[in-house]
Amino acid sequence: MFVYMNGSFVKKEEAVISPFDHGFLYGLGVFETFRIYNGHPFLLDDHLERLNASLRVLNIEAEFTREESAKILEGILAKNNLKDAYIRFNVSAGIAEIGLQTESYLEPNVIVFAKPLPQPGSMSEKKAVLLELRRNTPEGTERLKSHHYLNNVLAKREAGPDMGTEGIFLTSEGFLAEGIVSNIFWYRDGILFTPAVETGILNGITRRFVIALARNAGIEVREGFYKKEEAEEAHEIFLTNSIQEIVPVTDFSGKSFPGKSGELANLLFAEYSACRETLWSRTQLDGGVQT
Structure with a gap:
């Protein structure tokens, strides 16, 4: 299984972050989970709207457009040979010194995970x-x-x-x-x-x-x-x-x-x-x- 990490597609075993990432140390990270249906990222704009708003709250200098996000998603689907998938689009603050930081985070870690899902069927209970x-x-x-x-x-x-x-x-x-x-x-x-x-x-x-x-x-x-x-x-x-x-x-x-x-x-x-x-x-x- 491949994941996307900071501009590259890597095997999941090779995806690592520093213990000094403030997403790890202080929970400064946000994510979106959504589904890909037959290659289409359902309600992607809505998820990115919330993701971008959350990043602003956390002072993480990153913003994602539909165009660049769709390109990432196309790549991760191709690398994993998927058409229907679960996606977790994760952004953490990135590396900084130990201690609470008030200034903006300029180099966040962006990791996108995918895993296969079956084609949608009837409702579950x-x-x-x-x-x-x-x-x-x-x-x-x-x-x-x-x-x-x-x-x-x-x-x-x-x-x-x-x-x-x-x-x-x-x-x-x-x-x-x-x-x-x-x-x-x-x-x-x-x-x-x-x-x-x-x-x-x-x-x-x-x-x-x-x-x-x-x-x-x-x-x-x-x-x-x-x-x-x-x-x-x-x-x-x-x-x-x-x-x-x-x-x-x-x-x-x-x-x-x-x-x-x-x-x-x-x-x-x-x-x-x-x-x-x-x-x-x-x-x-x-x-x-x-x-």
């Missing part, structure tokens, strides 16, 4: 369980997709190794937040609900895309602060992330839900599936043209 561990607050004004992952790691240990189970965080105030690696939605009385970004969740790319899909279908979407009891009264619950797409829930907090037989989940999944190999951004759903 999961059981959702409430976690005892609470969601930590963002390190800054909003949550970044950063190297700070201890809260998620501890939550996964609590939820257990079963890939068919997703742990759901509450905030310290007891509001629904998000899954360990997902955002959560529920549907009741014709309205789609999801926790607001102001709860401290990651503003997922797939989260935003599904909100746009629902609104384009004429479904009212409400973002807010909700207690678990409100989701427990839903007709459907589903989870979203960029690798697993839309994942209907069969059981939450001991109550049963329709899973992949849910009408809204199927409607949104059909719309999602139709976009996988063409869209660069959710803005194209609103009539925007991006080529």
